[in-house]
Amino acid sequence: MAITLKEVAERAGVSRSAVSRTFTDGASVSSKMRRKVEKAASELGYSPNALASSLTTGRTKLIGLVSNNFHNPIFLEVFDLFTRGLQDRGLRPLLVNLTNETDAAASVRMLRQYSVDGAVVASSTLPPNFAKAFRDAGVPVVHSFGRFSSSPQVHVIGIDNVECGRMAARTLLARGYKTIAFLGGPESATSTQDRFAGFMQQLSGVPDITVTHSFADAYSFDAGRAEMLRLLQAPPAEAYFCGDDVLSIGALSAIKDSGLSVPDDIGIIGLNDMEMARWQNIDLTTIHQPIQQIVQSSIESMVTLLDDPDRQPESRIFACSVVERGTLRPLP
Amino acid sequence: MAITLKEVAERAGVSRSAVSRTFTDGASVSSKMRRKVEKAASELGYSPNALASSLTTGRTKLIGLVSNNFHNPIFLEVFDLFTRGLQDRGLRPLLVNLTNETDAAASVRMLRQYSVDGAVVASSTLPPNFAKAFRDAGVPVVHSFGRFSSSPQVHVIGIDNVECGRMAARTLLARGYKTIAFLGGPESATSTQDRFAGFMQQLSGVPDITVTHSFADAYSFDAGRAEMLRLLQAPPAEAYFCGDDVLSIGALSAIKDSGLSVPDDIGIIGLNDMEMARWQNIDLTTIHQPIQQIVQSSIESMVTLLDDPDRQPESRIFACSVVERGTLRPLP
DNA sequence: AATATTTTTGCAACCGGTTGCAATATTCGA
DNA sequence: TCGAATATTGCAACCGGTTGCAAAAATATT
Structure with a gap:
């Protein structure tokens, strides 16, 4: 043929x-x-034939692109950036969808069968040990959007979610909100856990503040809306830090339907700064996550890792910043 | 190792x-x-080692998943469905991002180098000859969301965009709109061309109707918003059929900013029925495209094609239907 | 021009598997 | 129990490349 x-x-x-x-x-x-x-x-x-040559050279130029985030629109951008960036370097992304998958071993085995040169785990919800399973199997791995650690076991590129939680808390405090709440994503997601921890930490000990919290079932519009509808059956807090933007938009929809207004009755701050957040009919105040840099840095990290697989794992953390739009009341 | x-x-x-x-x-x-x-x-x-065995068996179980749609949120769902569906059948998606790529030959060469067993082209904008280039190179190919033809050169799975154009037109006529417009996606996209053709065809010859049209630069929020802002500098039409939902939402944002209201002053109908269309703060009337069936059918088609590469190409068309929400005035 | 050095080329073994064929082992029927 | 039929196993060649090594060719040195 x-x-x-x-x-x-x-x-x-x-x-x-x-x-x-x-x-x-x-x-x-x-x-x-x-x-x-x-x-x-x-x-x-x-x-x-690239595959035949890989037999002797030991390099396939195949990179596993592993994710379980196929419902958050920001990940479309993430995939776009990853695929373009990898292609530009002559690498090929083998996409692995981990939805419903909890067994790291199975994915590792699969990627080994295809002799990928490395794996990028792109997920803000998978626990660190998932990426570690790849490393233990001898597959160079970079965990993008993963939980940062000061003694990293694998390369992690992302943001400091704990600090983001603090940042959200400070933002709400600065605007004089007194009853404040955390509306998280799924409790099992590391990003939720970390944002929650930072949020509570910043608020603890501040006088005259009431803090409550709850978790949505998923990082999705429906889950955010459902949880906010539930919360609105009792007197709500003055402001909410929502797990991410999609959740925030769901919450906004619930609030609007209840006849309350944002930011007059309730304030909302999200996280991610996805494209839709700046759509004028949403106009969400949120914390910006520098996706482009994270992806680019992840790719660079992977490339150097391919040259030197034994390189010390490192954490690379990018700064986030609050993007002021229309869902929080202004600073006094 | x-x-x-x-x-x-x-x-x-x-x-x-x-x-x-x-x-x-x-x-x-x-x-x-x-x-x-x-x-x-x-x-x-x-x-x-799957790759080593492919040398003798001639099968890699690798499927090229080729797309240039990395900005339309519905494609995140498309990727999710494709990757899961392929994985379930023991096939592996090799993702190819065609953004900025106009040369089919280069992609074909790349996929041949990796000995993919087949390629799925998932795009509503690429012309048919793109998929045909794969076929000519001997790579079994299925074009999902592509332009339907009654004498198909390659397998095409999708919707009849011409009919969707007609459907949009009929929907607007039935609601008594008299000045009607088409706000398309990029003029080079086959889906835009076909929807436009059907739309005009249905309206041609109908008395007392004024039809105008224009095209946005891309299937994106910004492009839709920009184009609608431009249109609003002159007296607008009573109702618009927008190229797709993202475009529609951009247009909605522009209309709202201009102090006009939907559907009282202007009606909007989109196409796709993406998840956001049903978000209560958007509530877009639109034409539903059965993505899940299209993807599933594409995968089945690919699987049978792998068994019998010489099988006659066929077009598989799925029905669309109007989803009534809040951006058109009600039927009289 | 003869020799030393460097560059280019082909041979053959190897990468990690698969598979046709013949040899061997097992099972079956009478 | 014995021969025939069937199932299992190993040998060796092959899939499409790469690469160390030594021979051959080209170039440089004196």
């Missing part, structure tokens, strides 16, 4: 090695030879 | 073929042998 090395070699009247060398850069080939081979190759429409 | 067949064979004291056979279903192995081999394999932590 496809043209092979051998056929090109025969047509050019040279050895197979010669053909192989012309397609391997850095190999020793005379320009006369190169011309002959390239001529034969292009006449035949030959292109080398 | 990784355990190989040979090591398992040595440990179990059997031939390499025996080990290979235990991991190939349908091969002849005694249960005694199977036990021996499996024991050795699990002790060593062996798992077969």
Whole structure:
């Protein structure tokens, strides 16, 4: 079916090695030879089989792109950036969807079967040990959007969710809110846990503040809306820090339906600064997460890791910042 | 590094073929042998190298998932469904991002290098000849969300965009709108062209109707908003059929900012019925596209195509339907 | 021009599997 | 119990490349 090395070699009247060398850069080939081979190759429409060569070189240029976040619109951008960035470096993303998957071992096995050169775990909800399972299996791994650790076991690129929690708390305090609440994503998500921890930590000990909290079932519009509807059956807090933007938008929808207004009756601050947050019919005050830098840095990290698999794991943390829009009352 | 067949064979004291056979279903192995081999394999932590075996079997179980739609949230769902569906059948999606890519040949070459068993082109904007380039190169291909043809050159699974255009027109006519407009996506997108054609066709010859049209730069919020802002500088039409939902939401935002109200001053109908369309703070009347069926059918089509690559290309068209929400005035 | 040095080339083994074929072992029927 | 039929196993060649090594060719040195 496809043209092979051998056929090109025969047509050019040279050895197979010669053909192989012309397609391997850095190999020793005379320009006369190169011309002959390239001529034969292009006449035949030959292109080398990357998988066959991986057998001997031990490199497939395949990178597992592993995620369980297929419902949060920001991840479409994440996938876009990852695929483009990897392609630009001659790497190929093998997409792995971990929805409903809790067993790290199965994914590891699968990626090993395909001899991926490395794996990028792109998820803000998977626990650190998931990425670690790849590392333990000898697969170079970078965990993007993962939980940061000061003694990292694997490369982690992302934000400091604990600090984001604090930042949200400070933002609400500065605006004079007295009854404050955390409306988190799923309690099992590391990002929820960390944001919650930071939030509570910042608020603890501040006088005259009432703090409550609850968790939505998922990082989704429906879950945010449902949880907020539930909360509205009792007197609500003055302001909520929601687990992320999608959740926030769900909450906004619930509040609007209840006849209350934002930010007059209730304030909302989200996290992510997804594209929709700045849509004028949403106009959500939120904490910006620098997705582009995170992805770019993740790719760079992966590339260096491929060259030197034993490099010390490191955490790379990017700063977040509050984006002021219309869902919190202004500073006094 | 990784355990190989040979090591398992040595440990179990059997031939390499025996080990290979235990991991190939349908091969002849005694249960005694199977036990021996499996024991050795699990002790060593062996798992077969899928790529190496593809060399002889000619099958990699790799499927190219090719798209240029990384900005439309519905495609996140599309990717989710595709990756899950393919995984469930033991196939692996190799993601190819065609953003900024106009040269089909380059993608074809790349996918051939990786010996994909087939390619799914998931795009509503790429022209048919793109998918055809794969077919011509001998790669089984299914074009999802592509332009339907009654004498298909490749397998196409999707909706009849021309009919959707007509449907939109009929919906607006039925509600008594007299000045009607088409606000399309990029003019180069096949889906835009087809929806436009159907829309105009249905309206042509209807008395007392004024039709205008224009195109946004992209299927995006910003493009829709920008184009609608431009349109609002002159007296607008009574109702618009927007190229898709994201565009519609951009247009809604522009209308709202101009102090006009929907549906009292202007009616909007979109297409796709993406998740956000039903968010209560958007509440967009739109035409529903059955994404789940399209993806599922695409996968089935691909699977049968893998068994029989010479099977006649077919078009599979799924019905769309209007979802009535709050952006058109009610039927009289 | 003869020799030393460097570059280019081909041979053959190897990467990790699969598979046709023949040899061997097992099961079955009478 | 014995021969025939069937099932299991190993050998060796092959899939499409790469690469160390030594021979051959080209280039440099004196």
